[in-house]
Structure formats: structure tokens, C-alpha cells
Amino acid sequence: MIRTSGTAYGRMVLVLLDSVSDPVESVVHAFEAAADDLEAADYADACPIGTVALEVASSNEVLRIATAEVFEEWVGAATRWFGHGVAEPKAAQSLAYSMVMVLEGAFMPSRAARDPEPLRVAGRSMATSVRTAIAQADAD
Template sequence: MGQDEPDTRARIQSAATVLFRRNGYSGTGLKRIAAEADAPFGSIYHFFPGGKQQLAEDAIRTAGAAYGHMVLALLDSVPDPVESVAHAFETAAENLAATGYADACPIATVASEVASTNDVLRVATAEVFAEWVDAAGQWFARWVPDPDAARSLAYSLIMNLEGAFILSRAARDPEPLRVAGRSMAELLRAAISRTDK
């Protein structure tokens, strides 16, 4: 393997992740990925012999795992869980506005696009979402010991976040994310209150 190969592969992965996130699967061409990565077109097939589908699956799984870790780290950055949830949504609102409403969830654009058209990518997005639900459920279980209630909160967190991203991007307004954060904080407060009784 040449000295520059790991760097080239990383540039291709990074460019693909950004472009799939912003433009979806159909709206992202391999020539554009190569150009954005400043890589020879043939190098995509060198690293990803399965072409666009393999590159998209890699981007979904890699970016999905990184995003999940980032959200958990953000949730852990504030000691009070209710405040932490509100803070996470506020941070998402600020970050989305700062990117001109271009960078929301790293897999949602592709997930909604391929759900009925590409089973390999549908499975990849479903598995990433399932990992997020599991990890968030474990996080909520620290304050809500009932596993069903903790898992329900995890689903609510992801659904609120994903839905708010769509509304905020469409309106070019961070307010839906802030409203979703307040709603999620209230759900968690109520669940903790039930646990304390």
C-alpha cells in the first residue's frame, strides 16, 4: 500500500459522508466525491470495489457510529439529565444554523430516500438507528430503571431530533429543534418523577 493511500481513503470517506448527508444517495455522484476528495476517480474503486453502494454503506455505518458517540458525549456534558437533553437539542439547533441548515443527521437523508429502493442501504440505516436506540436507552436507564420506559425515551429522543431536523431545515429556522428539546426534557422529567414515587 502506498504511503498516501490511507489519506486518500480517508478523504474519500469524508467527502462521501458530507455529500450523502447533504444531497442524499441519488444526488451524489462518484465524480463529485472524487473531486471533493481531491482523489483520482479510479481510487474510489480501489478502496471501495463495490462502488457507490459500498461507499454509501461505509459512510452510513462510520458516520452513524461517530454521530451516536458525539450525541452521548453531549448528553454526558451536563450533569442534570433533564437539562442535558435540553442542552443537546439547543446545541443541535445552533450547529444546524451555523452550517446554513445543511448538516443535520448524517444518515437521515439517505435513510428516507432508500427505504423502499435499496435494501443494503436500508438495512445499514436501520442498524445504525437501532444502535442509537440501544445506546440512548442505556443512557436513560441511569435515571429511569424501567427498561421499557428507558427504551421509549430513547425512541422519543431520536424521533424528536430527526423530525425537528426536517422541520428546521425546511423552514431554515432553529425553533423546531428548541421546541423538540423542551418537549423531550418534559418527557424525561415526567419519567423520572414517576420513578421517584
């Protein structure tokens, strides 16, 4: 179930990213959609993997490995997505890790405060990182 829901969630994020042509605006759009979805769910559901990963990291090796593999899958897919605008593979991978970490991290304060703003702020912050990476790639 973790791998299935993780794969489905990863695909949903890629669909959101692909729905806007500009990569900077695309990232903002994806985080805005996450904020809207979380608010619509009355803050009950966020990422299907993050909560499990936090709970099982030190107590259930099988589930820990499953969640780690899902995160690895997401980073790989996001690295390929960012690779369309950032030719340097390490830079694309760095953006991918950052996006996953920023999204997962923003879910916690949004849920705790029952406020979508942390996700929106995280999206704008991530957009700044993407804009910087693209500008640097264009300069090289």
C-alpha cells in the first residue's frame, strides 16, 4: 500500500508540475494546489508517506525501507522533471531533494496550525530556488 499510494501521489505532483509551462510558476502552482487540497481535507490528510515515515523510521524496518524507496522514486522523477530546465544533473537533483523536503516539511506546520500559508510560503521559497538554478544554468 505504501508503494502504491506513494507512486500515485508522485504522479499527481508531476501532473501538477506539468500543467504549467513555466517551471517557476509550475512549482508555485503545485504548492498552491497542495495548500488548497489540505485545506479542503480539513487538514486531515497530507502526504500519504510522510506521516508513516516519521512514525516507523526507528521501529519498523520493512516500512522504513518502503517509505525510503518512495522518497527515492519521487526524487528521481523530480530530478528528471527539473532536468528539462537545469542541464547540470547535480543541480536538478538538488532541486528535486529540496522540493520533496520543503513540501514534506511545510505539511507539518500547515496541519498543526490548520493554516495553508506555510505551504504557500514554501512554494514561493522553492520557486526562488528554481529561478536561481535556471538563471545559473543559462549563465553557464
